[in-house]
Amino acid sequence: MIDLDLKQAVTRRYFFQECGVGIGKIALAALLGGKSLSALAGPSPASPLAPKPPHFPTKAKRVIYLFMAGGPSQLDLFDPKPALVKYDGEPVPAEVVKDQRYAFIERNASLMASPFDFKPHGQSGAVLADVLPHLAEVVDEICLIRSMHTDAFNHAPAQIFMNTGSQQLGRPCMGSWVTYGLGSEAEDLPAFVVLNSGGGLSGGAANYGCGFLPTVHQGVLLRSVGDPILFLSNPPGVDAKLQRESLDVINALNQDHLDLVGDPEIATRISSYEMAYRLQTSAPEVMDISKESPETLALYGAKPGEKSFANNCILARRLVEKGVRFVNCYHEAWDHHSDVKGGLEAQCANTDRAAAALIKDLKQRGLLDDTLVVWGGEFGRTPMVESNVALGRSKGRDHHPQAFTMWLAGGGVKPGLALGATDDIGFHITEDPVHVHDLQATLLHLLGLDHTKLTFRFQGRDYRLTDVYGNVIQKVLA
8 A cells, every 4th residue: 555645745846846857947948048048959859749640641731711701601602502593582491590590580571682693614514603803813723612510500609610619618629629739830839829800709718728738838829019018118228138137036936846746737837938039029929910921911901000811911921931830811791691792792802812812922932832721700681581680681682501602722632632512502512511510620631640549638538630521522623
């Protein structure tokens, strides 16, 4: 039998404090050593963000996720339905909407035709609405998935589900899982960066939170206007020497505490202080798109000094060039419960040129092959019209989780493919259904990660991004 006093004395805290393992000191030394240490010895294995090998060889090394929050209407952009034109204004058949739930409209609402024309484009012949003229130019580089479906029909839970694999708060998002699995190649920038344009996210910061993973994997929100991070600049009277001396004292105190208790969050705190120090130089430089050529700015439709999706797309490319592993570009502006025509015209004008330019720019720089680009929202829109006099709504579409469209490009994805199909009115999936967990499993697979093996033990059990199910979409793999 083990003596109780001895059992209590020989703890992890004792091990770290008395045995001289010094894991925290190794991590701090790697951080303070900067580029010179990395150049001589490579990333320290003690650093939680040191690059890690994937489970298997793969093309993709990084992700740019263009998250179109609000739910873009697939029926007005990617999935044309002549039957909606034929039966425009007629009630939806009762058997089609049986047992369905909606956020605002009645189940017997009338069908509504798309106000846009659709045409085939490129060698693939992919059909797109005429409000996507720039995406039409690169349609042979993308893979359309017209058969997405999700479990949630309201914005916040659906956004959180798409980003984290769960409708519950507190789960790690995709960016956090990816950096946990692969680390980062960026020395002076965060591994996981978040950029936002449009309005506020319904799911809030939970969309890019690290959940129960160590907080070093939290998404870092950078601003495209002003200081990239609030309070990044030193206040008057604090020069670089004083700041460095102050950080050294703080880090020494944190290191003593880490040696005493062995809490990994203290190591994260040390890492965060050092990253913030380096960000004062690296972040303003990488966020300054005025250094781009006039031709590149024109390609994206970007203007320095503005908060826009176009600027964020350029920033995403600049960030992945610097080794950032995962960039989320959120654009919350697609919730068109009224005037779907006017709403889509406005948002396509804001996003279509830049999204297509990102693909062109990555390709000409030799980055598209190993950069995975993802475009899509949390769900789609109904084939039925939403009109509500009390709410001032007319000719809109309600939330539709049963079928919607997303697209992928680069990073080992089969270009020029249109996967999946829906019924005559775009209500139900009829071919190659793709669940949110299937998409997440595929994104991890493209990065060389087995979604069933990328796990983290929390509260007594192993968790993963795809929960307990999800299959790689083999048909989209190049």
